[in-house]
Amino acid sequence: MNERERPSASVRIDRSEGFGERLLGLLLDRAHEMPPHLIAPLVAEEVARIGGREVSLLLQDYEQLMLMPLPGRGLLAGAPQPVADSPAGTAFLQARTVEVVQDGGTRLFLPLLDGSDQVGVMAVTLGTVDDDDRRLLRRLAGLVADLIVTKDSYTDTFTLARRSASMSVAAEIQWALLPPLRMSVPQVEVAGILEPAYDVAGDSFDYALNGDLLHVAMIDAMGHGLSAAVMATAAIGAYRHSRRSHVDLPGIYAYMDEVIAEQFGPEQFVTAQMMRLDVATGHLQWVNAGHPWPLLIRDYEVLGELEGATTLPVGFGGRQPLVSERILRPGDRVLCFTDGLVEEHLAGGEEFGLPQVIDVIAEVGCRRPGPRTMVRELSHALKRARGGITTDDATILLIEWRGGSADHLAVMD
Template sequence: MTAGPGADRSESFGEALLGAVLDGAHELPPHLVGPLFADVVERLGGRRPQVLLQDYGQLLLVPLRGEGLTDGDPQDIDASAAGRCFLDAQRVEVPEDGGVRVYLPLLDGGDQVGVMAVTLNRVDDDDRRLLGRLSGLVADLLVTKHGYSDLFFSARRGEEMTVAAEIQWSLLPPLAMIMPRVAVAGILEPAYNVAGDSFDYALNGDILHVAMIDAMGHGLGAATMATVAIGAYRHARRLGTGLSEIYAAMDEAVGQQFGPDHFVTAQMMRLDTATGRVHLVNAGHPPPILVRDHRVLGRLDAPTTLPVGLGGAEPEVSELELERGDRVLCFTDGLIEEHAVGEEQFGEDQLIDAVNRLERTGRGVRAVARSLSHTLMRARGGQTTDDATLLLVEWRG
């Protein structure tokens, strides 16, 4: 749009402030993202700037180090103002001596990168507007620059990661996506030792494509098999094929690469975000759970075919209609089959009870998925001998 001849095109303070970030963003080295943010905060009259990144275990918010940034101890997501901002994806303001500490979510497509924090002497609506826009720019910079450097990966690690887990994390899409019609959130446990579990999703136009897999075994072999399965899934999906053809492509890839004694259980789903209609193929995987009106309605039992890699027949594609606000919980068997020595398995009933308790809080899918995974991990005594992965999909209508 062309400005009229009488329009004021002079640069305002806010435009100059944010423009300082945008002007050099394309050639900004990753390690200078934090210092650039600190410089902008200083020009705004703020102090103690922090960028807090979520650790891989989704337990802590870890300060990013850099010139001009405030260091400090990691903050507990479940017991801090920064954590409240992170979980609810909302600005949080906390009075402190000599000013107000402001926490803002660093959001990218609904995925929560972390939290931005700054202290101001006082906060008005102009400050809130500028800080909100600045947080959006900082989030985008963190996402676009992380592929060029190990800096942000290293900051998020709370402990040593296995090679298998390294492969799995590099394979994953963002852990969350929040859009007007649909929301997705997933989590993997154990975060630093995961191997055979993985998930994938893509929103192509009105259609949300979702897959969850569990490769047999553990360690590097399982991670390699999961990589082949997800790669075959993406290749077939991007060709525009249906779920039956996607299953066949995954089955052929895993079978040819690993032989008849290896397999991957899988679940592939397509959700029409305009209508709520779901098409589902289950290849030896635990059936998903349907949550309606914040309570588990039941399992989505459907005909199942052999896991991919075993040469199963053409799968039967199941259909169902979701109602606005419905959530579908997909999970791997490690979530319910863990048990202490000599005791019963954790079981699906405990899973359903945990879902019902958390759904009553009315929180978004990202917070519920995270809390559910950690609740179940605590119930298993903080240990798991198998990967335990879940993916929560909400049709928002």
């Protein structure tokens, strides 16, 4: 479109469904060859076509404390916004549009969702807002999220925008290894968080939803720093390889054990928890290799630990593990964590143990948060309860099973 064809501010904007289809179609046509640094100017230009102004793209930082503004031509470069107690943070945490009436119009904050993972928030101001605007902006925000996630694999633009502190080399490796921090479908949701975000090393987790089977692993590699990050990378790589080879849970343990022992020697190890959840039935199976037991949460209260048979940590050549099993109820949550969460010592020398963790879970549960919000609030509350101390990695992964089916999403109305 040349300058003479571009509508001026005085031209009445067509806000119909047909206009929205054409606008989104134009973006899709350009998306495959769009350089990452041009996404921001394109978004600002297209939002202006429906009368929008003051466009901001806010991306979550690694600690999930702030939403960081993405710089770019045509974008409003404002200050970072707190995830807690801000309209942008509410849109981010609750995955819904938030509207704030102000002088001269309405400020809309729309979650940037990709595969149900929250990338951040798009903010835009409109003089007047109707349902056509809301529908179009929701779809535009979804497309922007897809573009950011797709382009992020070959640019540093978005990664750098998300940072509020410098990052260690070990943390660089760990963040590159992780799947999205959140995945949600009608039957199940997974949410995770890592501490310390900019210096994490040996902790990691992985998951994959294959048909009706959710595969989950959480690992904690011995030590800290770069050596722990390298060992964690090998452990997750071995887990993914064996999982994708359709190996059962004991076989996954055996393969991970072999890889760690061969590559790092007899004195190095990784604690691990491997799970499989049938999202259609709630049938949960797990194998424990020297890792803290997961907690079963029902109605926001901890019922107890999911204990069972265990074997030696990965790398020590333990016996073939037995598979533990449990049938979950709809709404049950399973909380996995690494020992850094419970083995921290407070200022007086007392260990911050499991009873304190359970107390904090009950405190956070009183607010009845969704899984993503609960993981974030729980991690931050636990850090405060430990006096802000995090001398070891402290990672949380929460699974909520809901049951039901997603078949209706494959049917066109």
